Amino acid sequence: MNAPAKTVGTSVKRTEDARFLTGRGRYTDDINRPNQLHAAFVRSPHAHAALGEIDKPSAMDVPGVVAVFTGADMAADGVGGLPCGWQVIGKSGVPMKEPAHPPLAVGRVRHVGDTVAVVLADSRHAARDGAEALMIDYDPQPAVVHLADAGAAGAPQVHDEVDGNVCYDWEIGDQAATDEAFGKAAHVTRLELVNNRLIPNAIEPRAAVGEYDPADGSYTLTTTSQNPHVIRLLMCAFVLNLPEHKVRVVAPDVGGGFGSKIFHYAEEAVVTWAAAKVGRPIKWTAERSESFMTDCHGRDHVTTAELALDADGTFLGLRVKTLANMGAYLSTFASSVPTYLYATLLAGQYRTPAIHAEVKALFTHTTPVDAYRGAGRPEATYVLEKLVEKAARELKMDPAELRRKNFIQPDQFPYQTPVALAYDTGHYEASLDRALELSEYSSFAERRAASEAKGKLRGVGFSCYIEACGIAPSAVAGALGARAGLYEAAEVRFNPTGSVTVFTGSHSHGQGHETTFAQIVADRLGVPMANVEIVHGDTNRIPFGMGTYGSRSLAVGGSAIARAIDKIIDKGKKIAAHMLEAGEGDIEYKDGVFSVAGTDKSLTMGEIAFQAYVPHNFPHDKLEPGLDESAFYDPGNFTYPAGTYICEVEVDPETGHVHVDRFTAVDDFGTIINPMIVEGQVQGGIAQGLGQALLEGAVYSDDGQLVTGSYMDYAMPRAQHIPDYRFDFTCTPCTHNPLGAKGCGEAGAIGSPPAIINAIIDALGPLGVDDIPMPATPLAVWQAIQDAKGGT
Ligand code: MCN
Structure with a gap:
């Protein structure tokens, strides 16, 4: 029997889409349990207030309401706070401040939307009515909202125990060497910028169902999570103090996460705890306005950056100072984002010999800020790629050529940057050249002239991004302060009749793992893809898992699967040797067939699998029955996808409207499993x-109200905004994982903002505009034009 055709590298259609497109997906909100109660959370209307009396009867009187719980109730049960998973050690060894974060507020509320109480009722509407009826005594206090104010003397304190609202003051790189580089510089380019706060908007809002079984004291939490094992670990160890073997966490189909569903949220702990209190299942689904207020936000940096260059444009040094907004509490991964996922990427694709970066993280009375697609790396790319483009303008150099001049060269890998990371491989010029070609950069001047003839301004902008993904090598993560290693686990079970069940610790919530992982398994085991089932998202079915974020699933989770398959093949060789009466060393494996070297004796993988489970004459002291192997894979390094993005915009100077006319993306993701899925990820x-x-941009009023709390005020991109994309890939395989693959899930979000903003600045250059903030709304663009003209 011939092995099925290889699938890796081909655009196999997504297996999971049949379920999603026919309405057969099973999401948390689809789950209903007999006798369940519905939860409504009571959220603070104030950014900062002392909590007085909470009058439970006011809600209990509402028909259908069954129970009301507050922070005091949870505290009385010994419930702990929501933890942060990364310890950042600041300057002079000062550890970060991690103030208490009770799931329901105790004594004080610290942001609009802070969770104050939960009302449980027979119906969703009754729960909501009860929540609205609950009388709470708030004593409003002054709030601090903006980064610029949070560190000022006399600013309102978010936590009494955190002086000056400073979570940490951290640095990386060599300050003395950087100062010396600036001393020698022929030219210094300076930049001040804001990286705007974003609000994640997955199609499926967060939801959770908590259950308790008094028969055996076990709990089940079904939740919209990207990493169910991590949620179980954090909830059991830090919050509810439960034995892990009594807690099952299930993340069924999840309708998008983009990072916002990797954190352990208050509602998960509350519904789990309250299910045992009332002895009934409890279900909660966020309303969209709750999502705006309580899903962790992203970005929110204020940065000054300087690039030192010599007379011919060679980079000598980079100096960066960033203020990072943590919001009111430290969310699960928040501390790592502006440090290890941001400052370590500031070398970009360049050979800058000296870099020094300082990051001060501050608490404010706003929604907590944590990872959002790209997490830290978009902020780093935005700083660096705006700065480089500005340097090119100031030096009157072509922005592509300035970059080319400073690229790390292919023969310089592995390349140790001055900011901790060691890139394993890359070919940056190859991506740049292909992008120049694909974008038709050489004929840009003609298109610019054509736009001008229509009264429009055309600009072109570049971004040569790099990211570190495949988070995270345990050795590096541990050294950088992670409280756990970030390996991944897999179990591959070759069933007796030829099907394969794969249990993975990764979690797919839009990325197509059921397809791409099956491609890897099918090719390596020589079975049809249809025979492979990928199981994820259930702590009772999967031995362990770190989940999906940081574009880690293929490079780390996929590598764990590849390792488990290697073990299956090794065992298959032993079985084949026994069956074929040959020495194990004489058994060769290729495309699903074991054969004795130099003979025509062979057995297929399917035959071996069947024999593995019916081992009539196995030497049982040497060979156990079964064909089921597990593996953990701890990456040796991050993977470093990189690429060049070139954006062309046309701006209407009368209205400030920006039309993104074409967008060229040339990415290097190493070996690609499924080009269609990867292209979709980049899009x-x-x-x-x-x-x-x-x-997009979250706006808070000075007293801490979230002004952009709905789609009326927070604009998401729609089909009409999406440009003419031009895609291609270059390939330098990752050198340290068995797949040669680098992550692709965040590249688009990391690389694109500076390309777009650089293009707008280029377009407006003739009018004297030399910067534009994000989001470059028509008003912001129009205002910049007026300011440059000296008008209002
Ligand atoms: N892939 C491939 N070849 C490569 C790299 C990846 O075929 N060289 C495939 C993978 O097998 C997988 C997909 O591309 O099917 C993305 O893989 P990877 O880059 O490993 O990223 P993850 O699967 O770990 O996904 C996480 C990443 C992140 S961090 C965010 S945020 C994000 C994203 O993916 N959130 C998403 N993409 C998303 N897409 C959807 N639809 N929804 C989200 O919430």
């Missing part, structure tokens, strides 16, 4: 980057 990421660059 989605660019759409999110375009949202940040042109439309």
Whole structure:
């Protein structure tokens, strides 16, 4: 029997889409349990207030309401706070401040939307009525909202125990060497910028169902999570103090996460705890306005950056100072984002010999800020790629050529940057050249002239991004302060009749793992893809898992699967040797067939699998029955996808409207499993980057109200905003994982904002505009034009 055709590298259609497109997906909100109660959370209307009396009877009187719980109730049960998973050690060894974060507020509320109480009722509407009826004594206090104010003397304190609202003051790189580089510089380019706060908007809002079984004291939490094992670990160890073997966490189909569903949220702990209190299942689904207020936000940096260059444009040094908004509490991964996922990427694709970066993280009375697609790396790319483009303008150099001049060269890998990371491989010039060609950069001047003839301004902008993904090598993560290693686990079970069940610790919530992982398994085991089932998202079925974020699933989760398959093949060789009466060393394996070297004796993988489970004459002291192997894979390094993005915009100077006319993306993701899925990932990421660059931005009033709390005020990109994409890939395989693959899930969101903003600045250059903030809304662009003209 011939092995099925290889699938890796081909655009196999997504297996999971049959379920999604026919309405057969099973999401948390689809789950209903007999006798369940519905939860409504009571949220603070104030950014900062002392909590007085909470009058439970006012809600209990509402028909259908069964129970009301507050922070005091949870505290009385010994419930702990929501933890942060990364310890950042600041300057002079000062550890970060991690103030208490009770799931329901105790004594004080610290942001609009802070969770104050939960009302349980027979119906969703009754729960909501009860929540609205609950009388709470708030004593409003002054709030601090903006980064610029949070560190000022006399600013309101978010936590009494955190002096000056400073979570940490951290640095990386060599300050003395950087100062010396600036001393020698022929030219210094300076930049001040804001990386706008974003609000994640997955199609499926967060939801959770908590259950308790008094028969055996076990709990089940079904939740919209990207990493169910991590949620179980954090909830059991830090919050509810439960034995892990009594807690099952299930993340069924999840309708998008983009990072916002990797954190352990208050509602998950509350519904689990309250289910045992009332002895009934409890279901909660967020309303969209709750999502705006309580899903962790992203970005929110204020940065000054300086690039030192010599007379011919060679980079000598980079100096960066960033203020990062943590919001009111430290969310699960928040501390790592502006440090290890941001400052370590500031070398970009360049050979800058000296870099020094300082990051001060501050608490404010706003929604907590944590990872959002790209997490830290978009902020780093935005700083660096705006700065480089500005340097090119100031030096009157072609922006592509300035970059080319400073690229790390292919023969310099592995390349140790001055900011901790060691890139394993890359070929940056190859991506740049292909992008120049694909974007028709050489004929840009003609298109610019054509736009001008229509009264429009055309600009072109570049971004040569790099990211570190495949998070995270345990050795590096541990050294950087992670409280756990970030390996991944897999179990591959070759069933007796030829099907394969794969249990993975990764979690797919839009990325197509059921397809791409099956491609890897099918090719390596020589079975049809249809025979492979990928199981994820259930702590009772999967031995362990770190989940999906940081574009880690293929590079880390996929590598764990590849390792488990290697073990299956090794065992298959032993069985084949026994069956074929040959020495194990004489058994060769290729495309699903074991054969004795130099003979025509062979057995297929399917035959071996069957024999593995019916081992009539196995030497049982040497060979156990079964063909089921597990593996953990701890990456040796991050993977470093990189690429060049070139954006062309046309701006209407009368209205400030920006039309993104074409967007070229040439990415190096190493070996690609499924080009269609990867292209989809890049498209989605660019759409999110375009949202940040042109439309999205969370706005708080000075007293801490979230002004952009609905789609009336927070604009997401729509089909009409999506440009003519031009895609291609270059390939330098990752050198340290068995697949040669680098992550692709965040690249688009990381690389695109600076390309778009640089293009707008280029377009407006003739009018004297030399900067534009994100989001570059028509008003912001129009205002910049007026300011440059000296008008209002
Ligand atoms: N892939 C491939 N070849 C490569 C790299 C990846 O075929 N060289 C495939 C993978 O097998 C997988 C997909 O592309 O099917 C994305 O893989 P990877 O880059 O490993 O990223 P993850 O699967 O770990 O996904 C996480 C990443 C992140 S961090 C965010 S945020 C994000 C994203 O993916 N959130 C998403 N993409 C998303 N897409 C959807 N639809 N929804 C989200 O919430």
